[in-house]
Amino acid sequence: MADQIRQGTEPSTWAPMASAIFRGLWFAQLGSNVGTWMQTVGAQWMLVNEPNAAVLVSLVQVATTLPVMLLSLPSGVLADLLDRRHLLISVQTAMALTAGLLAVLTWAGVTTPVVVLVLLFLMGCGQALTAPAWQAIQPSLVPRAQIPAAAALGGMNVNVGRAVGPAIAGVLVSVSGPTLVFGLNALSFIGVVVVLIAWREKKPAAQALPMERPVAALGSGLRFIRNAPAVRRILLRSVLFIVPASALWALLPVVAHGALHLESAGYGGLLGALGLGAVLGAFGLSRLRMRFSANELMAASAIVFGGATVGLALVPSVIVVALVLILAGTAWLVVLSTLNSSMQLMLPNWVRARGLAAYMVVFMGGQAVGSLLWGGVAGLTDTVWALIVSAILLGICAMSVATWPLPPTIGQLDLTPSAHWPEPALAFEPDPSDGPVMVLKTYQVAAEDIDSFTSLMCKVGEAQQRSGAMQWGLFADGNAPGRFVEKFLIRSWEGHLRQHQERNTAAVQAVQAQAEALSIERPTVRHLIAATANAPRGGK
Incomplete structure (x- = not known):
């Protein structure tokens, strides 16, 4: 600005x-x-x-x-x-x-x-x-x-x-x-x-999700x-x-x-x-x-x-x-x-x-x-x-002001809503209240790109927590050099769907795209939903 x-x-x-x-x-x-x-x-x-x-x-x-x-x-x-x-x-x-x-x-x-x-x-x-x-x-x-x-x-x-x-x-x-x-x-x-x-x-497009509590x-x-x-x-x-x-x-x-x-x-x-x-x-x-x-x-x-x-x-x-x-x-x-x-x-x-x-x-x-x-x-x-x-x-x-200035990014970020995450493909459809939900995303990064990747992922982590993640972390696989696992925890399946459909922005999309571009292989995503005795998932 x-x-x-x-x-x-x-x-x-x-x-x-x-x-x-x-x-x-x-x-x-x-x-x-x-x-x-x-x-x-x-x-x-x-x-x-x-x-x-x-x-x-x-x-x-x-x-x-x-x-x-x-x-x-x-x-x-x-x-x-x-x-x-x-x-x-x-x-x-x-x-x-x-x-x-x-x-x-x-x-x-x-x-x-x-x-x-x-x-x-x-x-x-x-x-x-x-x-x-x-x-x-x-x-x-x-x-x-x-x-x-x-x-x-x-x-x-x-x-x-x-x-x-x-x-x-x-x-x-x-x-x-x-x-x-x-x-x-x-x-x-x-x-x-x-x-x-x-x-x-002018009304935005109607959302499929119910009103948040x-x-x-x-x-x-x-x-x-x-x-x-x-x-x-x-x-x-x-x-x-x-x-x-x-x-x-x-x-x-x-x-x-x-x-x-x-x-x-x-x-x-x-x-x-x-x-x-x-x-x-x-x-x-x-x-x-x-x-x-x-x-x-x-x-x-x-x-x-x-x-x-x-x-x-x-x-x-x-x-x-x-x-x-x-x-x-x-x-x-x-x-x-x-x-x-x-x-x-x-x-x-x-x-x-x-x-x-x-x-x-x-x-x-x-x-x-x-x-x-x-x-x-x-x-x-x-x-x-x-x-x-x-x-x-x-x-x-x-x-x-010299020590704690207003950030230079004010007015420069594109906060247009972006539903750039693909809808999760699961073997069963969880109830909206099911949770917590753990999302694991795996990357394979070349040795020379690791520093740039981890720096970008810090920004990704802040974005994930702004959009609803209670916990976030990036872990290096001790058995596979260059393999990193991003893990974040959301309170419910409904909360994760809100991340997909409502809460990501074009600015977040740009940072995530930069991080994914440093992955040699296409990142893989897994969704783990908390299992309870009263609500078994994934089979009879």
């Missing part, structure tokens, strides 16, 4: 807008994001005059964000197993009804703090259920080359909603109370549903991540940036109220500066990607965000702080769009939502843990020292 970008082939940030469905969903999501932030402000306003208002107001954020952390992985499983469009339509409709119920109860004057928090928690569950599916449908909306641009536009969407929603809600709540903003939020979900209904997604699907998703070094590296880079960067977000209200002596409107203006920076970052991102590699952008953005954090800590000027927050918003957008698009480009369709769900857990968890960490550091020392320490860690994050 970096080489293509340097050659000037990076699509414009606005290229995805040429797709009518992407454009429609983008504007519908923008309305929904604005509505969600309006709802948050309205709910907080309702609770400020209650006893224990500080606790109740903070619980508004907990009610909306906690479900994302708790349900993202199960939601990723559902988004990979079910029709993503139907899932989105169903959950968005339920969220519209829930928001409408909150508006009606508020209009009737019967909304209590408990009712507000319960309904907000239910809508947070809806957001958690749909977030992986939203991310996973992006490759169905735009060409693969436009995924980084689509990620940038998605980040801009969220930040515009964050900047505009509270400002609109502040005006509406002061004029008519929270009922109106709750009702508008319900309408914003209906807009998304209408666009989704109008979308006619949810628990098994969760296990296969985690197994994929565990055996995908590129995906693990993206998650590591997320943690290294998010945890120190969360200090700015967590301590900005404290600085705004204390050192800068601002009221809530002024704090909203500072949030708006961050949102403006994100918008400007989206405008210039395609040019930046043409000039710099992803790793250079990651390092530079960490430095810029760290510099903005120092400015927030040391400069008691509202204007200067607003300017550095614009830079921070740009850096935030660059990092998040780079990480998000990298994840999408490294995940095959069968596991895309589960991989993106893991990314969301890392992202949200990093922010949550980081906020608690920096709040504790500020409590033990003061806000200035907490921000400076976080800036130092962001500098270390930038330097760590």
Whole structure:
């Protein structure tokens, strides 16, 4: 991807807008994001005059964000197993009804703090259920080359909603109370549903295998991540940036109220500066990607965000702080769009939502843990020292790019599904639940090719484990020089059939073809199915 970008082939940030469905969903999501932030402000306003208002107001954020952390992985499983469009339509409709119920109860004057928090928690569950599916449908909306641009536009969407929603809600709540903003939020979900209904997604060919069981699907998703070094590296880079960067977000209200002596409107203006920076970052991102590699952008953005954090800590000027927050918003957008698009480009369709769900857990968890960490550091020392320490860690994050860079293969692997394995020819047909299944594949390799062969087979082993193998190994036959046996174990016959029909990609096919080309003889394959007393196989 970096080489293509340097050659000037990076699509414009606005290229995805040429797709009518992407454009429609983008504007519908923008309305929904604005509505969600309006709802948050309205709910907080309702609770400020209650006893224990500080606790109740903070619980508004907990009610909306906690479900994302708790349900993202199960939601990723559902988004990979079910029709993503139907899932989105169903959950968005339920969220519209829930928001409408909150508006009606508020209009009737019967909304209590408990009712507000319960309904907000239910809508947070809806957001958690749909977030992986939203991310996973992006490759169905735009060409693969436009995924980084689509990620940038998605980040801009969220930040515009964050900047505009509270400002609109502040005006509406002061004029008519929270009922109106709750009702508008319900309408914003209906807009998304209408666009989704109008979308006619191109369906892949129907699979002969039944839907994978949810628990098994969760296990296969985690197994994929565990055996995908590129995906693990993206998650590591997320943690290294998010945890120190969360200090700015967590301590900005404290600085705004204390050192800068601002009221809530002024704090909203500072949030708006961050949102403006994100918008400007989206405008210039395609040019930046043409000039710099992803790793250079990651390092530079960490430095810029760290510099903005120092400015927030040391400069008691509202204007200067607003300017550095614009830079921070740009850096935030660059990092998040780079990480998000990298994840999408490294995940095959069968596991895309589960991989993106893991990314969301890392992202949200990093922010949550980081906020608690920096709040504790500020409590033990003061806000200035907490921000400076976080800036130092962001500098270390930038330097760590040299040691732990994003992989150069991002965007270069062909993840098109490939059923290149021949269907297994057996004397009997196992039941799908039979297993474990041991597959033995024998190669005969010339002495001069052994080093190249074993190197390639390490990549094959990672691919086998990503696609479902619980164990994998390559063994040299002690009685036959140059003979190697590849052995891998799958939990069930159904799992092995999924390897054949669903989970291999063209990139895996290319590596396996290189390894097989080094075998003097055509490799032979044997399938061994675990035998039990109750289910004898192969005869009467």
